[in-house]
Amino acid sequence: MTLTRGSLAALVTLIIGAICLMLEPSFDWVVKWPAAWTLPITQWLGDGVGTVLQVLKPGTRLIAAGLQTVLDVAGAALAGMPWPLLLGGTTALGWYLGGLRLAALGFLGLGYVLISGYWIESMATLSLVLVSVPMAALAGLAIGILAYEVPRIKNGVQAVLDIMQTIPTFAYLTPLLVLFSFGPVVGLIASAIYAAPPMARNVLLGLERVDSDIREAAIMSGGKRWQQLFLVELPAATSQVMVGVNQCIMAALSMVIIAAVIGGFGDIGWEVLLTMRKAWFGPALIAGTVIVMFAVVMDRMSFALSQPRRSHSSRVLMVIGLLTLISAAVVALAYPDPSRISLLGGISDAMNSALTDVNVSYGASLDSVKNTAMFYGLLPMKIGLDNAVLPFTWGFEWTSSHTVWYFATVIGIGALLAWRGHVTGGLVAVIVAGMLETGIAELPWPFVLVGAAAIGWVPGGWKLARLPLIWLTVILLSGLWDKSLQSLYLSGAAILACGLLGGLLGLWGALSVNAWRVLQPICDMLQTIPLFVFLIPVIMFFQIGDFSAFLAICMYAIAPMIRYTRHGLTTTPDEMIEAAVSSGANTRQILTEVRIPYAVPSILLGLNQTILYAFAMLVIAALVGTTELGQLIYQSLTKNDVGLGLASGGAMLILALVADRLVQGFAEERRKALGL
Amino acid sequence: MKTTIKMGVSALAVMAAGAVSAADMGAVDEPIKLAINEWTGQHISTHIAGEMLKAAGYKVEYTTAGYMNMYQAMSEGEVHAAMEVWSSNVSDQFAALVADGKLEEISDLGLDAKEGIAYPAHVAEICPGLPAWEALKDCAQNFATAETIPSGRLVDYPADWGTPGADRMTGLELPFKAVPAGSEGALIAELRASTEKKSPLLITFWQPHWAMSAYDVQFVNLPAGEDACFNDPAWGPNPNAINDCDFAASRIFKAGWIGIADKWPAAHEILKNYKLDVSDQQPMMGAVDVDGKSVEEVVAAWMAENEATWKPVVDAATQ
Numbered sequence: 001m002t003l004t005r006g007s008l009a010a011l012v013t014l015i016i017g018a019i020c021l022m023l024e025p026s027f028d029w030v031v032k033w034p035a036a037w038t039l040p041i042t043q044w045l046g047d048g049v050g051t052v053l054q055v056l057k058p059g060t061r062l063i064a065a066g067l068q069t070v071l072d073v074a075g076a077a078l079a080g081m082p083w084p085l086l087l088g089g090t091t092a093l094g095w096y097l098g099g100l101r102l103a104a105l106g107f108l109g110l111g112y113v114l115i116s117g118y119w120i121e122s123m124a125t126l127s128l129v130l131v132s133v134p135m136a137a138l139a140g141l142a143i144g145i146l147a148y149e150v151p152r153i154k155n156g157v158q159a160v161l162d163i164m165q166t167i168p169t170f171a172y173l174t175p176l177l178v179l180f181s182f183g184p185v186v187g188l189i190a191s192a193i194y195a196a197p198p199m200a201r202n203v204l205l206g207l208e209r210v211d212s213d214i215r216e217a218a219i220m221s222g223g224k225r226w227q228q229l230f231l232v233e234l235p236a237a238t239s240q241v242m243v244g245v246n247q248c249i250m251a252a253l254s255m256v257i258i259a260a261v262i263g264g265f266g267d268i269g270w271e272v273l274l275t276m277r278k279a280w281f282g283p284a285l286i287a288g289t290v291i292v293m294f295a296v297v298m299d300r301m302s303f304a305l306s307q308p309r310r311s312h313s314s315r316v317l318m319v320i321g322l323l324t325l326i327s328a329a330v331v332a333l334a335y336p337d338p339s340r341i342s343l344l345g346g347i348s349d350a351m352n353s354a355l356t357d358v359n360v361s362y363g364a365s366l367d368s369v370k371n372t373a374m375f376y377g378l379l380p381m382k383i384g385l386d387n388a389v390l391p392f393t394w395g396f397e398w399t400s401s402h403t404v405w406y407f408a409t410v411i412g413i414g415a416l417l418a419w420r421g422h423v424t425g426g427l428v429a430v431i432v433a434g435m436l437e438t439g440i441a442e443l444p445w446p447f448v449l450v451g452a453a454a455i456g457w458v459p460g461g462w463k464l465a466r467l468p469l470i471w472l473t474v475i476l477l478s479g480l481w482d483k484s485l486q487s488l489y490l491s492g493a494a495i496l497a498c499g500l501l502g503g504l505l506g507l508w509g510a511l512s513v514n515a516w517r518v519l520q521p522i523c524d525m526l527q528t529i530p531l532f533v534f535l536i537p538v539i540m541f542f543q544i545g546d547f548s549a550f551l552a553i554c555m556y557a558i559a560p561m562i563r564y565t566r567h568g569l570t571t572t573p574d575e576m577i578e579a580a581v582s583s584g585a586n587t588r589q590i591l592t593e594v595r596i597p598y599a600v601p602s603i604l605l606g607l608n609q610t611i612l613y614a615f616a617m618l619v620i621a622a623l624v625g626t627t628e629l630g631q632l633i634y635q636s637l638t639k640n641d642v643g644l645g646l647a648s649g650g651a652m653l654i655l656a657l658v659a660d661r662l663v664q665g666f667a668e669e670r671r672k673a674l675g676l
Numbered sequence: 677m678k679t680t681i682k683m684g685v686s687a688l689a690v691m692a693a694g695a696v697s698a699a700d701m702g703a704v705d706e707p708i709k710l711a712i713n714e715w716t717g718q719h720i721s722t723h724i725a726g727e728m729l730k731a732a733g734y735k736v737e738y739t740t741a742g743y744m745n746m747y748q749a750m751s752e753g754e755v756h757a758a759m760e761v762w763s764s765n766v767s768d769q770f771a772a773l774v775a776d777g778k779l780e781e782i783s784d785l786g787l788d789a790k791e792g793i794a795y796p797a798h799v800a801e802i803c804p805g806l807p808a809w810e811a812l813k814d815c816a817q818n819f820a821t822a823e824t825i826p827s828g829r830l831v832d833y834p835a836d837w838g839t840p841g842a843d844r845m846t847g848l849e850l851p852f853k854a855v856p857a858g859s860e861g862a863l864i865a866e867l868r869a870s871t872e873k874k875s876p877l878l879i880t881f882w883q884p885h886w887a888m889s890a891y892d893v894q895f896v897n898l899p900a901g902e903d904a905c906f907n908d909p910a911w912g913p914n915p916n917a918i919n920d921c922d923f924a925a926s927r928i929f930k931a932g933w934i935g936i937a938d939k940w941p942a943a944h945e946i947l948k949n950y951k952l953d954v955s956d957q958q959p960m961m962g963a964v965d966v967d968g969k970s971v972e973e974v975v976a977a978w979m980a981e982n983e984a985t986w987k988p989v990v991d992a993a994t995q
Binding site: 174177178181182183261262263265266270273274276277278279356359360363370371374375379390392393532535536539540541543544545546547622623624625626627631634635637638639640 | 711712713714715716739740741742744745746747748749752754755767768769821822823825826831834835836855856857858859860861862864865866868869872873875886965
């Protein structure tokens with residue numbers, strides 16, 4: 001019998017796993033990496049970076065002062081301007097870019113901000129975004145051009161971009177505080193760091209996709225290299241660059257809450273934090289929704305900017321302009337204080353009491369939902385069936401005879417699958433069952449290392465097998481292994497749930513236009529609202545603990561899965577569908593035989609984003625009392641421990657990037673198989 | 677103990693000095709920046725101090741600042757003072773910066789703080805015998821949840837505030853497993869949910885806090901938290917462990933940039949002698965958090981009514 005690559009990898013993993021299981025009772029080090037084998041990486045990082053920071057500090061403080069001035073000017077201008085100017089201006093811009101639809105969006109979006117009662121705070125937030133987006137966009141543009149012009153460093157640049165997007169912001173907030181002092185400038189820099197990579201990626205992609213004809217024409221017409229670049233190639237890449245700008249804005253907005261954690265700035269994020277601290281759900285949601293409104297308005301308008309558009313009546317534009325000026329004058333004279341306008345108190349109270357009602361009426365059912373999920377899902381995944389099955393959870397005690405029977409059954413099923421021709425499937429079934437018996441948080445490290453390497457080896461050969469081996473060993477040496485496994489368990493559970501549920505919702509959104517109309521704004525909201533807001537009801541319903549953390553992570557990480565699944569399914573080339581129709585396929589067959597296989601790369605990309613999001617969310621989940629890497633990162637901030645923050649942020653980065661590379665390996669292989 | 681004596685002595689010394697001659701005003705044109713942290717009580721304490729400084733003729737700026745990471749900025753004189761620093765929950769960095777001579781502890785605020793193991797009042801029905809701590813031995817299983825079975829569940833402080841609840845459970849050998857809360861919001865959400873659902877809850881909590889009255893929170897009576905309890909295992913009900921007692925008394929003090937005394941001598945005097953009582957602060961917190969009034973108006977009303985309390989402190993420093 002010849003083994004495929006997949007089954008060979010699975011077999012090796014299985015053998016290592018079995019050996020580990022046998023060694024486990026007599027050799028402690030198989031599960032617990034001994035402290036004597038660790039290196040004081042945390043301390044080295046703290047000392048090394050601490051020294052560097054002191055050297056850089058005088059220079060960065062100057063930069064901080066400069067940025068603070070820019071921020072102050074922008075903030076004063078926005079807060080001082082009568083509100084109808086901004087409201088009318090946004091409406092007019094909406095009309096200019098997209099006619100009635102965008103004009104209405106601009107008006108309603110800004111109108112919401114006004115009646116929320118947080119106008120002044122919102123203007124502070126807006127000033128932060130208005131400064132950070134151009135900064136991030138310019139930096140992204142420069143990085144993108146650099147990577148395009150100097151192909152040698154392209155791979156290196158892309159790795160740096162990955163790090164910028166993946167390492168949790170909280171992990172480097174402490175060094176930023178040292179460098180840039182205290183106040184909104186730190187939040188500004190953090191959001192720029194996070195928002196620059198999407199811009200850089202899109203610039204690079206756009207430049208690479210410029211038609212070779214255009215490029216050659218530019219070369220023929222002579223001129224210096226920078227002239228070719230800025231006068232011909234960049235303009236030709238405009239639409240992709242605008243996608244980058246759009247992504248850049250969204251990323252910057254999702255980071256504004258970070259500025260609030262540091263303080264020094266009465267912005268909308270600070271209001272969210274204050275209300276969250278009092279567990280006031282209504283006001284927190286209303287304040288958080290302001291950020292969503294900004295995001296939706298900016299997203300739709302910047303997207304319209306990247307599309308070819310027809311012109312809309314300039315007469316209407318003038319009418320809007322006139323109305324704006326008149327009402328601005330009236331408001332400036334008669335009602336100068338926009339924070340007096342607050343019309344949503346009733347809604348906020350209603351939401352608060354609704355929360356109480358749900359809690360009181362459905363408390364018992366909510367408890368049983370949580371208990372079921374814990375007993376039969378999360379706990380076995382975390383500590384394994386052998387520890388999770390107890391008289392008061394499953395009704396009986398897991399004994400060694402259970403283990404024997406369990407493995408006998410599983411091996412039987414695996415053998416049956418293998419005999420039916422699914423050798424890999426059979427082996428994987430046994431491996432997964434074994435992991436479930438042990439629990440992710442208690443997996444032996446040699447098994448994890450070999451398993452990850454084997455997964456990489458299947459699509460990517462030795463090159464992709466080496467990567468997890470090296471980097472996971474770094475985590476082992478750092479002494480953060482057990483915390484990392486807990487992170488892996490928590491985000492793994494969330495990724496599994498999001499992958500399934502998000503995939504189904506994406507399918508639904510692809511099949512029904514109306515479904516997508518409902519799903520799209522929900523996805524927008526989940527991706528931009530500060531998720532602190534949802535921690536309150538989650539804790540009230542499900543108490544502090546893993547299940548609440550799991551739910552919080554799912555809320556954030558499910559959105560990309562839905563988006564990309566739908567995107568993949570709705571972009572099947574017409575000629576493929578026509579070919580299927582003409583060969584007599586019905587709608588269901590077209591879906592299962594054409595659209596889904598074609599969508600696999602896009603779905604895998606969605607899964608990849610879901611993985612990154614799930615890891616990113618671990619730090620926020622720390623606020624509901626987790627005990628893994630996210631909690632360490634969060635603590636490093638309050639303890640002002642640069643080394644701890646960077647080391648645990650680094651471990652999280654490694655986990656996320658290894659998972660990312662493995663999934664991308666498979667996506668690449670699929671794309672090749674589909675001939676894309 | 678030693679620190680309290682020292683503090684007492686220095687306060688006396690200052691009062692004596694203050695009585696002899698008023699301090700210089702210093703740089704009245706430059707604003708004194710007071711830190712506004714994340715909780716309402718602190719907003720009130722800070723605004724009262726700010727109004728006192730204004731009454732003395734200073735410019736005051738209120739600047740929002742994260743409680744845990746404001747000390748770096750304070751040591752560099754970018755924020756000048758914070759009115760409520762809790763000794764039980766203060767960043768390690770604070771002590772380091774005080775030792776470096778960049779920050780100073782100005783003086784106690786006078787708020788009578790208490791921390792302890794607590795429960796919302798209705799829990800007394802779930803665990804008869806409360807508030808005596810011994811009652812918890814027998815009804816631990818009533819507090820059990822999916823994560824802690826078969827032990828009871830104690831919601832402890834967020835992990836970065838330390839694990840005092842867990843220490844008590846170990847010290848007293850109570851069958852409870854402590855679960856760190858993650859954030860203050862999480863603690864409040866737990867209190868609120870438990871009160872609404874009438875579900876069991878044991879929680880590490882503190883006063884003054886608006887939630888104490890909002891959710892009728894009671895403290896468990898534990899053996900008094902004497903020094904011996906934390907050093908001598910033989911002390912207390914459990915002869916084999918330390919921490920078998922209540923929390924050590926915690927202090928709430930004012931802290932500030934080391935340069936205040938030189939730059940604004942009279943302001944330093946005012947901040948040093950400023951005191952606030954729980955009985956004053958608690959109703960104001962209620963007016964803000966329950967009745968929805970703004971901190972400014974609540975503080976202004978209090979200042980108008982209680983001139984006799986704060987005016988002498990300002991006068992002593994300036995006249």
